[in-house]
Amino acid sequence: MFKTLIFGFLLGIVGTIAAIYYLPVVDQYRESSIITVAPNGGNTEAFHMNIPMDRIMIGAPDQAEPVPPGLEWPDGEAFSGLHAELFKVRNADDMVIGVASRVASESEEFGDSIEWVVHLPARGTLHISIPPEAVDGDSRVGTLRAGTREFGTMHGRVSERWVANTDDEDEDAPDGRIELETILVGEFADEEQEETS
Amino acid sequence: MIRLLIALVVGVVLGAIAAAALLFYNPLAARNKLSPLSVSDQEIISLAYSAVAQDAIVYTNDGESRVHPRPVKVQQLWEAPIRRTDVLVTVLSDSRNNPAGIGIKFMSDSEQTRLINGDALVDSAWHIVLPERGSLFVSQTENYWNFLRQIVVPAYWSSGDSWKGMWHGNTTIGPGALGTARVWGGYGEFAGLDSEAVEAISARAYSVAEGPVAMEGSLTIEVANRVESQAAELVTN
Numbered sequence: 028m029f030k031t032l033i034f035g036f037l038l039g040i041v042g043t044i045a046a047i048y049y050l051p052v053v054d055q056y057r058e059s060s061i062i063t064v065a066p067n068g069g070n071t072e073a074f075h076m077n078i079p080m081d082r083i084m085i086g087a088p089d090q091a092e093p094v095p096p097g098l099e100w101p102d103g104e105a106f107s108g109l110h111a112e113l114f115k116v117r118n119a120d121d122m123v124i125g126v127a128s129r130v131a132s133e134s135e136e137f138g139d140s141i142e143w144v145v146h147l148p149a150r151g152t153l154h155i156s157i158p159p160e161a162v163d164g165d166s167r168v169g170t171l172r173a174g175t176r177e178f179g180t181m182h183g184r185v186s187e188r189w190v191a192n193t194d195d196e197d198e199d200a201p202d203g204r205i206e207l208e209t210i211l212v213g214e215f216a217d218e219e220q221e222e223t224s
Numbered sequence: 225m226i227r228l229l230i231a232l233v234v235g236v237v238l239g240a241i242a243a244a245a246l247l248f249y250n251p252l253a254a255r256n257k258l259s260p261l262s263v264s265d266q267e268i269i270s271l272a273y274s275a276v277a278q279d280a281i282v283y284t285n286d287g288e289s290r291v292h293p294r295p296v297k298v299q300q301l302w303e304a305p306i307r308r309t310d311v312l313v314t315v316l317s318d319s320r321n322n323p324a325g326i327g328i329k330f331m332s333d334s335e336q337t338r339l340i341n342g343d344a345l346v347d348s349a350w351h352i353v354l355p356e357r358g359s360l361f362v363s364q365t366e367n368y369w370n371f372l373r374q375i376v377v378p379a380y381w382s383s384g385d386s387w388k389g390m391w392h393g394n395t396t397i398g399p400g401a402l403g404t405a406r407v408w409g410g411y412g413e414f415a416g417l418d419s420e421a422v423e424a425i426s427a428r429a430y431s432v433a434e435g436p437v438a439m440e441g442s443l444t445i446e447v448a449n450r451v452e453s454q455a456a457e458l459v460t461n
Contacts, residue, residue: 028227031235032234033235035234035235035238036235036236036242037235037239038235038236038239039236039237039238039241040242040246042236042240043239043244044243044247044340047247047340052339053308053333055305055333055335056305057305083299084313086281086326095282095297095298096297097295098281098295098298101281101315101323101326105323105324105325105356106323106355108355109326111313111326113313115303115306122305123305124306125306126330130326130359132355132411134355136356137412137413142351144349144351144361146330146349148305148308148347149305154361172361173361173408175349175406
């Protein structure tokens with residue numbers, strides 16, 4: 028019986044360590060990435076946020092109806108030129124795949140700026156900088172400043188535009204949506220092109 | 225036969241407990257290293273924030289975690305791809321404790337977590353806007369193993385379901401080779417910045433029911449390697 032106890036003891040140690048080693052503690056849920064190849068090269072991916080349902084926060088001074096209710100945006104001159112928003116981010120299939128922040132800053136010294144940070148837990152994070160001036164009337168075009176993990180070696184353009192809802196029949200339809208479209212190229216592809224040329 | 229089976233089961237249970245204790249008390253796992261930025265001769269920015277959710281402007285998670293979202297009616301991150309993600313929006317204070325800007329922190333449990341190595345990892349990113357200076361993006365991997373081992377588990381073992389004391393530790397372990405976070409500048413005086421940072425937390429009280437009760441976080445950011453300005457200097461020369 029004592030030998031069985033010792034055998035069980037060793038089995039328990041080995042089994043526990045094997046389970047901790049092999050069983051994943053964290054397994055992030057993944058939606059399939061919906062990526063298309065742009066005609067002139069690069070990968071195109073579209074993200075959007077339905078407004079108002081995907082808006083988690085609007086951080087701005089003197090809001091009559093703060094989002095979320097009960098939000099206390101800090102007072103002070105330092106925060107007067109800031110307009111910060113938080114969103115849930117959806118893919119082209121309208122599935123939530125991440126969260127994002129958008130901060131618009133007004134500054135006499137540095138000029139106006141718009142920045143996005145798009146965080147996709149299973150894939151990585153993008154830091155996007157967009158000039159406030161619209162191109163073609165309805166969209167702004169900026170650049171990917173930095174990316175992590177899957178986006179770590181990427182660079183390219185990102186456009187932002189507001190698309191109003193025109194379906195008056197559906198009462199539950201959003202007012203519209205903010206679309207973010209990325210056209211990104213990996214650094215490895217560039218290096219290959221340079222070598223070829 | 226039944227005796228042997230009971231002996232086997234008891235042995236397996238004791239072995240499992242012994243293995244868990246070995247991992248938990250492993251002194252080689254996740255040692256708290258000195259921040260490499262503490263000996264830096266570059267300009268350093270120090271930003272502090274309250275790491276207590278109820279002090280935040282907004283804190284949200286899946287709504288089922290120990291730490292409750294704030295404000296109460298904030299949208300929760302219940303969808304499957306973001307269920308293991310927390311978002312914190314907070315005021316960042318400078319070294320004189322004056323409000324310096326806003327920080328938005330995204331934190332997702334990392335699939336690289338390996339408890340056997342003492343790694344309880346979180347992939348996190350900061351979107352920092354300091355209106356009078358510019359913006360920063362900080363990406364890092366954090367390890368909360370020491371925090372779990374020295375604060376959270378003792379809180380569960382305590383008869384009062386809480387922990388009190390003084391604990392300070394760096395949470396940043398990468399992606400930098402020296403265990404530092406990667407920092408990119410956005411606009412303003414930080415435009416073109418490519419640098420490093422370290423995040424640390426100082427805890428004084430923790431409750432099983434509410435999570436951190438008295439806890440501050442700090443970001444130490446090295447302001448160096450201004451890519452654009454260096455490039456401009458080279459062009460000028």
